[in-house]
Amino acid sequence: MKRWFRRRVDAVYEDVLSREVSGAPTHVAVIQDGNRRYARRTGGNAPDGHRAGAETTERVLEWCQEIGVEELTLYAFSTENFDRPDEENEALFDLLCEKLREFADADRVQENGVGIRAIGEIERLPDRVQEAVSYAEARTRDHEQFVLNIALAYGGRSRLLEAARDVTAAVEDGDLEVEEIDVKTIERQLYDQPVRDVDLIIRTGGDERTSNFLPWHANGNEAAVFFCTPYWPEFSKADFLRGIRTYEHREESWRRTRARRAMALLGALGDADLPEARSVVDRFRDSLPTGERSALDDLEKRERPGDTDGVDAGGQAAD
The missing domain is CATH 1.20.58 (Methane Monooxygenase Hydroxylase; Chain G, domain 1)
Structure with a gap:
């Protein structure tokens, strides 16, 4: 009875939030934190938590499309994550390969025009992950209705450093004049394809920090930030809508x-x-x-x- 009542309350609250939301951010970025802690709490191991989190990822994509978000970036694997145990990372890499291919072939992705991109130091990842990334990007290359960025082997500071080095090299080679350097120059060096400014960062798992995530596009745009306590596998539509409401209040202010x-x-x-x-x-x-x-x-x-x-x-x- 208690579980039924809780589901009923959650459904009503979700309905109330849905009616309160009047506008959607263009670009939402998510730090999917808490998979491993969720697994420990539920008696599983890290791969179990990552797999449960992958199911949440699919739901969040649907919610974004429902309210009109045009771009979603997911922080799936940071450069710091390479320091985790090899067996844990290998299991995560296997899951990434599986989900990238599965997702690229999914009817809802093809029908809704979802373009999948990977951002980060992809060359540092195992060959099988790089191949899965290439497959997903090629399979959805012509899709422009919605953009899904997967941040893999990603570190915001290192990306800015590499961009600065590339610009410096272009100046030294005579391909670029110093006075020609502007915002667009840096953005072209950051990623192979344009990334919109971030309007909202969502972080699950209780930590209140943005962890070096998309600093150029988020901090430069004064993005709203929504921190919440549920672990990523537990992240609900009500939590998502609360994040959107935070963005709206931030935008009004x-x-x-x-x-x-x-x-x-x-x-x-x-x-x-x-x-x-x-x-x-x-x-x-x-x-x-x-x-x-x-x-x-x-x-x-x-x-x-x-x-x-x-x-x-x-x-x-x-x-």
């Missing part, structure tokens, strides 16, 4: 902050020739509370001293 900063700039300088500040205020006007919108209207009236009620600056009666 960001929009208000941008509008208030632009308002402060306009108010301090009183200069009608501040097109950037004006465009920010106009773009985010609806994000401000009603009282602040009234203050903005008053500010704009003061900036048009020739205006009078009912008469425009040219002396014509208002329509």
